[in-house]
Amino acid sequence: MSGQNTTTAIRTRGVTRDFSAGQNTITVLHGIDLEVQSGELTYLVGESGSGKTTLISIMCGILWPTQGEVEVFGTDIYALSDTELVNFRLQNIGFIFQQYNLIPSIDAASNAAVPLIAQGMDRKHARERGVAMLEKLNIADQADKLPNQLSGGQQQRVAIARALVHEPRLVVCDEPTAALDAKSGRRVMDLLREVGVAEDRSVIIVTHDNRIFDLADRILVLEDGRITHDGTDMPEDH
Amino acid sequence: MLWIAIRMLTGDRQKFYGLLFGIAFSTLLITQQLTIFVNLLERGASGVYNVSSADVWVMDPVSRTSDVAYAMPSTALDQVRGVAGVEWAVPHIRGQASVRTKDGDLEGVAIIGVDDATLIGLPKGMIEGSTDVLSQPDSVIIDDVGAARMFPGASPMGERLELNDQRAVVRGIADAIPSFTSTVVLYTKYSQALRYVPGTRNRLSFVLVGAADGISAKELTERIEKQTGLKAETRDEFAQGGVNFIIENTGIPLNFGITVLLGFIVGVAIVGLTFSLFIRDNIKQFGALKAIGVTNGKIAQMVAIQAGMVGMIGYGLGVLGTVGFISAFSNNPTFKGFYIPWQIPLISFAAMVLIITLTGWVALRGVMKTEPAAVFR
Numbered sequence: 321m322s323g324q325n326t327t328t329a330i331r332t333r334g335v336t337r338d339f340s341a342g343q344n345t346i347t348v349l350h351g352i353d354l355e356v357q358s359g360e361l362t363y364l365v366g367e368s369g370s371g372k373t374t375l376i377s378i379m380c381g382i383l384w385p386t387q388g389e390v391e392v393f394g395t396d397i398y399a400l401s402d403t404e405l406v407n408f409r410l411q412n413i414g415f416i417f418q419q420y421n422l423i424p425s426i427d428a429a430s431n432a433a434v435p436l437i438a439q440g441m442d443r444k445h446a447r448e449r450g451v452a453m454l455e456k457l458n459i460a461d462q463a464d465k466l467p468n469q470l471s472g473g474q475q476q477r478v479a480i481a482r483a484l485v486h487e488p489r490l491v492v493c494d495e496p497t498a499a500l501d502a503k504s505g506r507r508v509m510d511l512l513r514e515v516g517v518a519e520d521r522s523v524i525i526v527t528h529d530n531r532i533f534d535l536a537d538r539i540l541v542l543e544d545g546r547i548t549h550d551g552t553d554m555p556e557d558h
Numbered sequence: 559m560l561w562i563a564i565r566m567l568t569g570d571r572q573k574f575y576g577l578l579f580g581i582a583f584s585t586l587l588i589t590q591q592l593t594i595f596v597n598l599l600e601r602g603a604s605g606v607y608n609v610s611s612a613d614v615w616v617m618d619p620v621s622r623t624s625d626v627a628y629a630m631p632s633t634a635l636d637q638v639r640g641v642a643g644v645e646w647a648v649p650h651i652r653g654q655a656s657v658r659t660k661d662g663d664l665e666g667v668a669i670i671g672v673d674d675a676t677l678i679g680l681p682k683g684m685i686e687g688s689t690d691v692l693s694q695p696d697s698v699i700i701d702d703v704g705a706a707r708m709f710p711g712a713s714p715m716g717e718r719l720e721l722n723d724q725r726a727v728v729r730g731i732a733d734a735i736p737s738f739t740s741t742v743v744l745y746t747k748y749s750q751a752l753r754y755v756p757g758t759r760n761r762l763s764f765v766l767v768g769a770a771d772g773i774s775a776k777e778l779t780e781r782i783e784k785q786t787g788l789k790a791e792t793r794d795e796f797a798q799g800g801v802n803f804i805i806e807n808t809g810i811p812l813n814f815g816i817t818v819l820l821g822f823i824v825g826v827a828i829v830g831l832t833f834s835l836f837i838r839d840n841i842k843q844f845g846a847l848k849a850i851g852v853t854n855g856k857i858a859q860m861v862a863i864q865a866g867m868v869g870m871i872g873y874g875l876g877v878l879g880t881v882g883f884i885s886a887f888s889n890n891p892t893f894k895g896f897y898i899p900w901q902i903p904l905i906s907f908a909a910m911v912l913i914i915t916l917t918g919w920v921a922l923r924g925v926m927k928t929e930p931a932a933v934f935r
Contacts, residue, residue, distance in 0.1 A: 377931040380849075382848075382849050382929070382930035382931045383929070383930075383931040403853065406848075406851050406852075406853050407851065407853075408851075409849070409850065409851040410850065410851025410852070411851070413851075415846070415849050415850055415933075417846060417849075417933050419842065421842045421843055421845070421846035421933060422843075423562060423565070423566060423569075423843050424569060424570075424843075425565045425566055425568065425569020425570065426562060426565045426566075426569070430562075430565075434562070434847070434850065435850055435851070437559060437561075437562065438559060438847070438850060438851060438852045438856070443561060482850075494933075
């Protein structure tokens with residue numbers, strides 16, 4: 321744990337998710353109960369098809385559970401209306417996608433500022449905040465460049481800046497180091513910890529990159545839609 | 559977010575220009591073809607438009623247009639003059655003749671005989687010479703398009719023609735709206751025209767009438783018809799009759815209609831395909847925006863602004879292209895007097911809006927169907 325005064329960032333109760341496959345129904349998550357505290361860097365680890373992407377999608381309010389409840393910082397997010405939920409995500413959650421999904425035709429600073437622009441902040445001030453965030457991530461000198469003029473690691477940092485620029489309370493990352501070499505991967509994780517993890521903020525990372533397992537505060541292992549391990553280290557059989 | 563939408567659109571230059579080209583080409587095709595169509599149709603009424611002073615045209619009941627007329631006995635003129643409310647009435651003859659040029663070529667021409675005393679029936683403007691020249695023996699005035707056609711690169715002034723074995727001398731060039739078939743038109747006095755046009759018992763094609771003060775042209779036509787048994791139409795009605803005749807008796811509406819439809823289909827195809835590709839290429843970005851917290855309404859606005867921007871610029875380019883085309887060919891006799899009626903840009907604007915709405919809606923469906931959770935897959 322990196323903080324002392326922690327609060328519950330995420331609480332799930334009996335979260336189940338079914339998917340239809342033709343006439344069959346496949347249950348991907350089986351009644352997940354978990355709590356994630358603020359100030360934690362939590363890894364969600366599992367094989368492909370274990371349900372980790374489904375779980376993180378449900379936890380950040382972009383995929384409805386078939387059953388169960390999800391509270392994010394005390395708010396039952398699936399009790400909110402569609403508009404309220406979208407707004408909740410905009411105010412409280414930062415996203416880092418595996419493929420970054422930066423907008424190719426706007427520069428790095430503007431990409432970093434997207435959540436602020438979406439919140440209605442004027443472009444000039446939003447961009448200034450974007451540059452400030454890029455500065456924290458040591459790539460302010462790349463602020464005017466388009467994504468295709470940046471290396472993979474630099475694009476990753478812009479994506480991190482975009483996830484943090486609006487100071488969300490929950491940051492979710494999908495395989496943040498998958499496209500990076502070991503050294504760059506660790507540097508990105510260090511940055512995420514340094515800039516992202518705070519007393520009142522929680523960072524959840526979906527990964528299967530065993531090169532960075534030692535950097536986690538907590539590791540949740542998911543197998544066949546069930547949490548089979550919850551600890552500070554990976555179990556020995558993984 | 560709208561700024562981001564515009565940058566997304568203009569950032570992908572190939573597709574942006576492809577979309578502009580699609581809309582501009584479609585607008586150009588629709589606007590230009592409709593313009594040519596309408597102007598050609600209006601030439602069906604050129605015979606009426608060239609005689610601006612006549613309020614009412616009187617003719618045999620079977621006559622249909624200024625070019626499709628059945629001759630009346632000369633007594634018709636007196637009958638019409640006897641109707642109350644007729645300020646003036648003059649004879650007007652329109653006939654066909656063959657002209658032999660000094661090179662020996664044979665050309666079919668239209669002979670228009672105007673009132674000897676008042677010269678009512680002549681076009682309003684003259685390009686060369688004056689209307690007074692008709693008082694000289696064997697004088698004819700040629701229309702400008704006919705002059706260019708019959709005497710390419712040379713002045714027709716003073717040229718002698720052989721009209722049905724009669725001598726004619728060109729002494730003036732009239733600024734006239736060409737006929738639908740762009741036939742060479744020779745204007746002369748009524749008495750002279752009777753010599754040029756092969757003789758039948760009845761030769762009077764029309765009686766041109768001016769309405770007295772206090773009576774409308776429409777009311778006068780009713781009086782004339784009732785009193786003389788002849789057919790009388792106001793200037794506007796007769797002009798419309800000429801247009802209708804072309805619509806009913808030629809394949810022009812169908813041909814132009816097909817081209818306009820093709821313009822629309824090409825627009826839908828090019829714009830639809832390019833816009834779909836553009837949206838598909840950006841679907842991950844749209845998905846990411848949805849996950850981050852941009853509402854569907856905002857996303858719809860983004861797609862709408864992209865479609866609207868492409869539509870407006872492309873439409874502007876297409877209309878400018880049409881204006882350029884019409885201006886560039888304004889000196890060509892084929893396109894003489896062509897203009898773009900204000901309704902046509904409105905029609906092509908409506909077509910463009912339809913194309914953009916259709917293609918934008920299809921593209922938007924793709925974005926709306928994208929679940930935010932897809933960005934994690």
